[in-house]
Amino acid sequence: MNINSIGPNAFLVDFDTSDLVIASFKHLKMGIPHLFEEVILGADTIVIKAAERVAITSSGIAEMLNDVVVIAGSRDQKEIEILTIYDGQDLNDVATLTGLAVREVIDLHRAAPYTVSFLGFAPGFAYLVGLHPSLELPRLNSPRGLVPKGSVAIAEGYSAVYPNPSPGGWRLIGRTELNLWDPSAPEPALLQPGDSVRFVERRIK
């Protein structure tokens, strides 16, 4: 763990493992909004902004994080199944670019166990790690103006589901009817950091 300050009230913390990012995030999140205005996790970092009129130092952050340990199998983490119809607009291109058959792309995507690494890009948009390496492809050269809600997509080492319609540059391989974003719920984002995710194929006749 390496804590860097960016000015007097923001910090960027680098971590060695994604598990430690998530465990540390869950610990720090309890400080919102009393100590922290924002705590944002990334792939291997956490960015922290202190709340107004709260003075906090790098060593204070270090003290809060030093005792954080990753408990294997600690289950405030949910297991979520995403029922998916694999008929995305980019499915054939993904098969061509990876040199796989469409069926192989689908089987590789649904067989893998995924973990929510972090959220970003749009409300409730979760970056899922665990994608089979042979499905790793760059984003589209030019993003689509409108990706439909529920689109199941891949890009680089991640898979994701678009919680709402938005522009987007990921490759669309399927769709789900699962609602990932409910602003009236106590936790608006269905997928939380550390949650386990599986894609389950729903075939249509």
Add this chain to the structure above:
Amino acid sequence: MNLVAKSHLGNYLEIVTAPPQLLVEDLGRRGYSWMGVTPSGACDQASFRLANRLAGNPQHIPALEILYGPCQIVFHCSAIIAVTGAIQRLTIADRPCSFNYPHLVRRGETVSLEPPQFGLRSYLAIKGGLYVEPYLGSSSSDTLSGLGPAPLSEGDRVAIQETDLAAEIPFELAATNEISDHFELTGWWGPRSRQLTRRSISKLADKELIASKDASRIGIRLLGAELSPEPKLHVEPEGILRGFIQAPPSGELVLFLADHPTTGGYPVVGALDPRSTDLAAQIRPGDSVSLKLSDS
């Protein structure tokens, strides 16, 4: 759009002429960045807070963010208002009125703002505040994700919270605006600047950067920084805060404003201080900027 709830039919304003962008803003939805929700809220928070204070409100109450101009608003109730930010010619029922000062508007009168000579954004706060249904605890319009009220256009009506107009406003003399077409911004280098050479870092302060035409509430781009070596193409996504300075490989610097994405894949080389973050909301395309960053 009609943002007037039935219970508030008594007090409302109506947009007669909408500027290029007219939004309801407050101090944003805070603490949700980790789930992909940008804080949003007023771009120039110092001016926003001042407008509310001058109107006799707590600082976070929803008010109007006016981009450039012209803007005309008719009040269907009496109200006390204050306008701050980029200075425009302000009239109430054709009476010239000063910025940074509370004014009484009588029922049926029209408040008019001309485009400002310098700067981009002005704030019109109303005693009692605008009443807009909150989304995740805030009534602000988020132009990145479309959360909160839609941008206002001609004919839209917005409810005003009922309030006691006779109650005294404990206003103070407001500081004068320092907005021109040149901005001196200050802040700090961040951890991702370590790959840059000392020479590149020491030269930045002497450069005249120019704001590109690519400007919005999400952020503005500055041309001419010429950092070296060129920043890395890509980093793993990491958190973004308002005021962060990102260095994509194109060589521009991106200053993030209120509707910034919550994570980004380019290195963040520094951050503006709060004063400069507010000032950056007033930078127009073509304005010149000097950026003086110190070590954290």
